[in-house]
Amino acid sequence: MSPLTPRRLDPTHRESAYSVATTRAIELLAQAGLPPGTLMNRAGDAAARLLRAWQPQARRIDVVCGPGNNGGDGLVAATALHRHLQTLGQGHVTAWLLHDPARPLPGDAARALRQAESAGVDLRRLPQAGSAVPPWGQDAEVLIDGLLGIGARPLGPGPLAETAWALAQDPRPVLCLDVPSGLDADTGRWTGPLPSSRHPRATLALLTLKPGLLTGHGRDLAGDVWLDTLGVAVPDDAGVATHWGGFGSDPGDKAGHPHAAHxxxxxxxxxxxxxxxxxxxxxxxxxxxxxxxxxxxxxxxxxxxxxxxxxxxxxxxxxxxxxxxxxxxxxxxxxxxxxxxxxxxxxxxxxxxxxxxxxxxxxxxxxxxxxxxxxxxxxxxxxxxxxxxxxxxxxxxxxxxxxxxxxxxxxxxxxxxxxxxxxxxxxxxxxxxxxxxxxxxxxxxxxxxxxxxxxxxxxxxxxxxxxxxxxxxxxxxxxxxxxxxxxxxxxxxxxxxxxxxxxxxxxxxxxxxxxxxxxx
Incomplete structure (x- = not known):
């Protein structure tokens, strides 16, 4: 793992962004050569490191975890942050779970949940029915959005949508894992209500950069975008969806051109x-x-x-x-x-x-x-x-x-x-x-x-x-x-x-x- 990751996107450096389908293929290829849970552990640890760098004074942290692997990333991050705050002797991490207990979590996410329980993370369940006021801690200083990742389908009415919209509207700093929950990672499409003003936001893109973070409503919802490749090299034959950035501020001044120019x-x-x-x-x-x-x-x-x-x-x-x-x-x-x-x-x-x-x-x-x-x-x-x-x-x-x-x-x-x-x-x-x-x-x-x-x-x-x-x-x-x-x-x-x-x-x-x- 490079000590430079996660890294913040530099608009003067041309970046390549990849579709959800291509990212899934890269992920499957990488998982085949790694022990189970490796990528999730790397993702959660990277999120914890970024949160500590982005909001270094935060001591009360709420992590919202959904029913899939994005929620598992959030649980790993919650565990890492809980252990960090224990060494400081102050602060509190709460992981809010939004999934049906009758439906088991995916294997890696279930493992992350057991590890969070063993570490003593404060685990609470979000209600399956919506409420006017988001139930996560009102005294939290910063939130982590681990509700939905790149595999999420368009959201219809229900607790997942209500929670995603509430996260987008929350005025406190929010770190989004891979994508803001509910945002289409390929297109930047957003079907929920838009915040009335810009709030402190950061998104940690995992494995690859996604086009939807860079255009449309993704620009506001994602905020500052960071990337961690999780130690996985993108294959040379992986199809790039789009490029982003790559130009600085150097003017094309004529002073250095040939004297004979007219x-x-x-x-x-x-x-x-x-x-x-x-x-x-x-x-x-x-x-x-x-x-x-x-x-x-x-x-x-x-x-x-x-x-x-x-x-x-x-x-x-x-x-x-x-x-x-x-x-x-x-x-x-x-x-x-x-x-x-x-x-x-x-x-x-x-x-x-x-x-x-x-x-x-x-x-x-x-x-x-x-x-x-x-x-x-x-x-x-x-x-x-x-x-x-x-x-x-x-x-x-x-x-x-x-x-x-x-x-x-x-x-x-x-x-x-x-x-x-x-x-x-x-x-x-x-x-x-x-x-x-x-x-x-x-x-x-x-x-x-x-x-x-x-x-x-x-x-x-x-x-x-x-x-x-x-x-x-x-x-x-x-x-x-x-x-x-x-x-x-x-x-x-x-x-x-x-x-x-x-x-x-x-x-x-x-x-x-x-x-x-x-x-x-």
Whole structure:
């Protein structure tokens, strides 16, 4: 066993996550060469070590143990913590059991229960009928969630669900064993009530990292994620479900580039115009401006900004005079489009129907967002045109509702399996799909999807998606032969800017985010 385990996930280090099915296969292979109970003992001991490091002052600890092997892990942890507190001469551990006494525990878990009894752990049974107030100790300083693991089925009404929901809502620190109880380890799906605020949470992933901890509701419910491989090496032929993280904060600064480089060396971005206020009384031109400013700060050599109406008299952006304004016909010339990385759909409105087919047919590289995605969702011919482009030159950036429209599903279906939805869209439309949200997923028709490790709720404000589209476009323009890597780097930086935002500067707005953008 490595002295470095458990280890906290480092977002600058690329991690591999494995499905439940693959993890089960790895577990069975490992168990075949080990004495019975070895993996459970290692898991429980690792949990006890992590709890002592994470909450070193905790002296009153409650461990909630379910009817399977996850509960057995909890019992081993309870025994180890009980013995530790005995050496200190203070503190108390209570293990709360939720299983039907008439149904025997699995072999390893039954062994863990006998060992806990022999060690003198305070064992109590949770009621099989739900109650308004969770019965575990109200004076406990920290809880361990060993109720349900990766093999749990979707929870229906009953004591298991009520206990899982209560653990998720509890404001005290909770250490979850492998996954938060009730969370789908493959998808991050959560069917219970969500906490109204973020509580202190940590999850110790056992044997492998699970995708559901990294995206969707898993990000909040799991909290800080740690990994202990339990001394088991993952076989080389084990199928990886997704990658996570892997990028730092190093900017792609031009200072170290060749002296002979010029603005043409960094690509040209064109942002198609947003909807004009004069046509419908609903102006959306600001979305395109945000995307263009972000592309400029993200290092594009030149950025052209389409103006929404030929009668527009504005000739320059007083905040960002480097942007080159163009009437729409000047951007739609096929040879011109072929040399550009185009951002289309940011505030485009209904008027984009007149120019979107030409952009799909001729743009050298394309980032399609917002109204552009809605237009494609409603038009089979536009979908065909998108497929013909080639995925290495085309990125879509939907939020879950836009993804649902493109797939013909509900938003709930998309959120129930974000990895699956992003991969389905990438294959269906032959694009790189950036499915925005907690744990943004980037997927392509070839290769593995990737989950972003950065970002927080500061991005939950109008216009930040337009900024992302501009940053992605600049990355593609600068690195035209490295589409997937460039897109992932831009997504990472977009989230990192929110994470590192100085609260002393006030609330993060999309305009401020665009100014903070930098090359990748």
């Amino acid at each position: 603005k043409g060396s960094y690509g040209d971005v064109a942002v198609m115009p947003g909807q004009s206020l004069v046509h419908s009384g609903q102006g959306m031109a600001g979305a395109a401006v945000l995307a263009a400013r972000a592309a400029l700060h993200a290092g594009a050599g030149r950025v052209y900004l389409g103006v929404p109406d030929a009668s527009t008299t504005v000739e320059w952006d007083p905040v960002q005079p480097e942007l080159m304004l163009r009437h729409l016909p000047a951007l739609l010339d096929p040879p011109t489009l072929a040399a550009l990385t185009v951002v289309a759909g940011c505030g485009g409105g209904a008027g984009l129907g007149s120019w979107l087919p030409g952009v799909l047919a001729h743009a050298g590289r394309l980032v399609l967002d917002a109204d552009g995605l809605n237009a494609v969702a409603n038009d089979g011919a536009l979908q065909d045109a998108l497929r013909r482009r080639g995925w290495q030159a085309t990125v879509i950036t939907p939020h879950p509702l836009e993804a649902a429209r493109l797939l013909g599903r509900s938003t709930a279906d998309v959120m129930a399996d974000r990895l699956g939805a992003a991969s389905a869209l990438a294959g269906l439309l032959q694009v790189i799909c950036v499915l925005k949200g907690a744990g943004t997923v980037v997927a392509a028709p070839q290769g593995l999807p990737w989950i972003n490790a950065s970002g927080n709720a500061r991005l939950a404000t109008a216009g930040t998606g337009d900024v992302l589209a501009g940053m992605v476009a600049a990355a593609m323009a600068r690195h035209p032969g490295e589409a997937m890597d460039s897109v992932c780097r831009a997504v990472h930086l977009h989230g990192l800017l929110a994470q590192t935002w100085d609260a002393g500067e006030g609330s993060l707005t999309a305009a401020a985010l665009a100014r903070a953008a930098r090359p990748v």
